Amino acid sequence: MNTEALASFVKIAELRSLSAAAKLYGLPKSTLSLRIRQLETDLSVALFQRSGRNLLLTEAGLTLLRHARKILQNCDAARAAVTELSTDVTGTLRIGATGEFGTAFYAQMLIAFRELYPKVDIELTFFSPHMLYAADSFDMLDAVISWDEGREDTETLSTATFSLFASRSYLARAGMPDSPANLADHQGIVYRTPAGLQHWRLQKGMAQESILPRSNLIANDYWTVKYFAVAGEGIAYLPRFFTAIECERGHLVPLLADWESAEKPVSIRITRPHAASRRMAAFMDVCRRYFSPGFVFTGPRYYVEAIHDPNRPEEERQS
Structure with a gap:
């Protein structure tokens, strides 16, 4: 039985769509379709x-899925065992992650890893946060990275705090808030979580505030929230690391400097600790160094560039 056909079958079964599997894994639909036909013929x-x-899987498909996952896991284990005999760090590293900050966070970390270990193939799969711990979704993954409250079987890689940000053009129109109470007079850009709208949870010393601002712009993507903020549409609640470049370039301004969220952990869970490999050990080492003091990232970085802002004051556009 062809293992590539089995792997394609598992991908399609998990996504319940030939088109979605082709798009997510960068494979031609015709190739996936041919592999499924070969399996069905066989x-x-x-x-x-x-x-x-x-x-939807037929009864035969459900039976095959259970066995296919085990077969592919055994193939991976055999490949890893042979690879460990080599001095090089090689093979395929399959990482799952929640998709909040893909290009600004996970992709950068993986590029830092690739610079050190170019012979390792990378498969990065993003999931919705509410799917994070569905065990049957992660049988083929080596590790899962998430922004959550942590679990006993995870390691915290880093922490981040959220703060409020707005563009200069928005502040020129609406004014600068000087306390959380003033936020009631402002327009917010709100992030939607699987559980509902995200409140702005801020603290200063012992004082705490939970604010759900008035908003006519709601999105379940932080990049979109940041884009609207740079475009002058309102105030956004975002991690400090995620807005660093925009603040350096003057496209966003931090608000209420003494108020920020509690620290939010970034955790990693090794899904198969009993099958540890040299490449997984190397990846964990790079992850820890990536977040250590003094680490300098030299790869490409993503940010929102305000090339044209119709709301920007005329004298600023001419300067």
């Missing part, structure tokens, strides 16, 4: 049945 069964836009 086994003389139908593995999927269509329901609207989704592909």
Whole structure:
């Protein structure tokens, strides 16, 4: 039985869509379709049945999925065991992550790893936070990184704090808030979590505030929230590291400097600690060094550039 066909079958089964699997894993739909047909011909069964836009597993498909995951895990374990005999760090590293700050966080960390270990192949898969600990979704992953409250089986890599930010053009129109009480007079750009709208949770010493601002812009993507803030649409609640470049370039201004959120941990969980590999040990070493004091990232960084802002005062555009 062809392992590439089995791997393609698992990808399609998990996403319930040929198109979604092709897009997520960068494979031609025709290739995936051919592999499924080969499997069905080899086994003389139908593995999927269509329901609207989704592909649902038949009874035979459900049975194969259970065995396919075990087969692929055993193949990975055999490959890892042979690879460990080599002095080079090679093989495939499969990382799952929540998708809040993909390019500004996970991609940068993986580039730092690739600079040291170019022979390791990387597969990075983003998940919605509410799917994070669905065990059957992570059978094929080596580690999962998330922004959460931490678990006993995770290691905290770093922490981040959220603060408030707005553009100079917005502040020129609406004024600068000097206390959390003033935020009621301002327009917010609100992030939607799977559980609902995200409150702005701020603290200063022993004082704490939880604010849900008035808003006509809501998004479940932090990059979009930041874009709207740079465009002058209101105040955004974002991590400090995520707005560092925009603040350096003057596209965003930090507000209420003494008020910020509690520290939010960034955690990593090794999904198969019993099958530790040399590449996983190398990855953990790089992750720890990436967040250590004095580490300098030299790869490309992403940010929102305000090339044209129609709300910016005329004298600023001419300067």
